[in-house]
Amino acid sequence: MTDKISRRDLLKMIGVSAVAAGVAAAPLVKVFARPAGQDAVTLRFQENADDYAAVVAAFNELFPNVTIEFVNVTGVDHAEIASKILAQLAAGTPVNIGYAATEATQLYAGEGLAMSLTERALADSAEMADYFADVSPTLIEGMMYEGDLYQLPRDFNAAHIYFNKSLLEEAGIEVPGEEWTKDDFLAIAQATTGIGPDSDSFGYGWTNRLWGSWTPWFFVNNTNLLTEERAPGGEAIWSTFYADQPLAEGRGGGWRWPAPQANNPDMVEALEFVVGLTDAGLTPQVEIGGGDRLQGFFVSNKLAMTIAGGFWAGSLNNAGMEPGSFEVQYFPAWKSQRHQFGTGGAWILNGGGGEDAAWEFLKFNSRVETMLMIPWMANASTTPVRRSMNTAEYWGQTGMENWHVFYDALDQRPDTAPIPAPVFSIEMTNIYTRFTSLATSGEMTPQAALDGMQAELEALYARN
């Protein structure tokens, strides 16, 4: 019973657990869809059980042999949700059907996690013709990568400006028309600051993130954080489903963002404009994160304008704003009026088993009736990708007159494009928001902040 013995025991214990941990740490993509019996398949589906209960029940009437297990992943933003999904993958229990937004599309596709849907879509083209006819090619292109389609978009959101009508009325301003400019915007922001029931309103507010922060501003200033080009390929999709559509011309196999250009003069100009709004006292403190705080201010009549997509409409109603007390419009024009959007859809795990059943589920979900079974789709808390769903009735719940801008951002504006989101978009977003925060807090000039951002983005590209 000497010290030596117990130390030896301790080391043995350590050795054993090290081996165990080492073995367990090797990532093995097993077959996770468990086929039990002849045709029965179980699929792990990344979604909220409550929202999809009706959908799954209806699906099971057609396909009783498929069991859907829900994996409810929560997060503040899409990047965070992607991180959680990856954590599950790292630990060996990934989902069979995931849901990803633009922020993660190329991540899953580029790393081989998501399965290409092109062949299946073409094989079932008769069945899918209705869906593709109803969905703008802009969205489809946004879910393609290097020539193949990886997701079927379900909903999307382009960045528009929302107006708090009571503040506008108090300032004696009308909701502007479609062609309004950045100068009109500035005038409205100035006129609506410092009014309201407590005389402490702000004209314009925004959140520091990737989608809808100052991104729409550099889009309308006709530039981008990264250079853009279209990947080749995708002809099969375009010719099969969009043969006669002018909007589908010139489209390729998905977006590529080959190099960073964070500090080009137009980018600097856009950032200077936005930071200038804070300096002029027109914007409350800018924070990183989701938009819940902004919504609170908007609803309490302390914020006149902010950026949001279709997803705000329904939730403003939920938060207690009367239909008709808020309105929406296209983003104001600057050197252009190019809009940015993000879209989301389901993807199928590569090599996870049960792909056929998963594909049936995806097709089932692309139908209008199915989409309407999802509560928050039905109550206008997002923008459906299907044109036929974007009707006066659907949006009428919100009381907005300009609801057509949501889908028209795609149909009427061929230059609308997705937010820049290459394979390493999570890391890119961190760099983007970090330097943006230094500029908005006034600790770095926009030029210096963007120079710093560019340097780190270049290093990021070099590492990948």
Next chain:
Amino acid sequence: MVSKTATQPPQRNIIRRWLAADTLSGIKRQRAILGYLFLLPTIIGLVVFIVGPMIGSLALSLYKWNVFRPPEFIGLDNFERLFSDARILVGYRNTAILVVMTVSLLEVLAFTLAMLVHKISNRFLSTFFRTAYFLPVLLSGAATAVTLGYLFHYDFGVINYYLGMIGIEKIKWLISSDVVLIAIALTTVWRNLGFTFIIYLGGIASLPTEVLEAAEVDGARGLQRITRIILPLLSPTILFASVTDIIKMLQFFDEPFIMTRGGPGDSSRTVVMMMYESGFGNLEFGYASAIALSLFIVILGVTGVQFYLSKRWVFYR
């Protein structure tokens, strides 16, 4: 014993006698075996859920692994990168500042409050204060961050409002690199005060009253009483409280993550945040493990120093 054991098999007999021996070595053996037995559940739990995974992480730090591709052995590259990474240094700097600010404020405040509350003879009042101070501890880190994030808001926050009423200009609590660490420190102190307070309360309550009374009769009063008598007697408690608090704060994550996401820039980014971001954000699990390892060593070092110094000032009865 002879009659009972006559029917038992010989081996058990020997063992039982060995264990039950009234000799000194018998007791020693009892204690030793009991010691190991008592420790078993804890050791098993810690090995399976902490030591083992830590070693797994250690192994991981020698690899480059981004989840999608198989891990690639790169030896000490992660550590080389760690040492030349300016941002990690900033993370350590921030963590150090936060730890110093938070822990010093915590220990002083908690001790003072515990001393004062201890003296209250009114049952109702003392329960009231005890509950009031402990209440923030009951909130989750996320809830605290959300709430105080609102209160510290530059434009619409309650704190700036009241500061304005007494003539102080609005402070950019969460949006200025100069002040953000103070805001987070205050949030953390608010949330953790009750915890440390209870520890000190327990410690003060178990101070031997006869020693205190004897000291008073001898004329010790006020500050002398505190520094010469109470603090030394309380030293095991102080050691415990400060070691625990420092270790906790070095691992700081929830509040800065939720309140500022590390901003503006990197000014409120702690080391654990950076580790989390490299791993779960940038998918560089090898590098993240290297960061975790460096933090572990730092914590080990700091605690080791504390214990070493404690030999000088801690006094066990």
Next chain:
Amino acid sequence: MTSSNVMSAPVGRTSSRRGFAWYQKQFGRTVSMAFLIFMAMLTLMPFLWVVSTSLRSPAQSFNLPPQWIPVDMDFSNYARVFEEIPFWQQMGNSFFITLAVVFGQLATASLAGYAFARLKFPGRNILFWVVLATMMIPGQATIIPVFIVISRVLGLTDTLGALIYPGLATAFGTFLLRQYFMGIPDDFEEAALVEGANQWQIFRKIYFPLASPGMAILAVLTFNAKWNDYFTPLIFMSTKERFPITLGIVDLQGYMATGSISVVLAGIVLSTIPVIIIYVLGQRYLVEGLMMGGVKG
């Protein structure tokens, strides 16, 4: 607790009993009371804000000056909480997990703490250092290997067990109780040995009860930590019905964080109430424990 008279009237100065020293003492008491009340206000203020804002509609939430006492109580936010999440089930989960861990930790930590404090065995110091060292490992560092252990090795993902088993052993609790056990003099053991008690009885009948203040503290702190744990359930649990309540509250934020703030705050209030109740109840035992813990001569 020393009587106040002893302090203000040192032997030999009876004539100044009501003099300067007395007034000084009264002033001291007033100042300390004021300080205590001020600190209490500071700690309670955010709570008041949460409660009062949760009773207001979102449109009113940010009005300044804040209405500390809401004029029109809008309880609909609370009703919304019940609509949006399976509140009672998640509460049940939280209770089950937390109580299991608390009792588990009391058991393992008292045994281990006693062993380190009072039992001599080879390798004791090294083992204690190892145990202590585990406290310094950031939880986030081990989360992926732990997930692997739980999911692949033990097959417990998405069960309550995933949140319970890792929490049963505690370095912190062991450390805490070790300090408590070390603070209890050896005399008791010597007396018991003379009476012929064996080690186990010494532990169970004498030292274990004497350390009850330490255990009360451990119980309260562990309850609180486990109840509020957010990060681990986030990783391990996938089905809403198995979430503990802290995770359920985050659900209230909705898709892309567009849930109403007042509802989220209402959720926070609701999920904190049980913990507060437990604390208020356990507080009495804490006090008695603290009183008993003082070793009388």
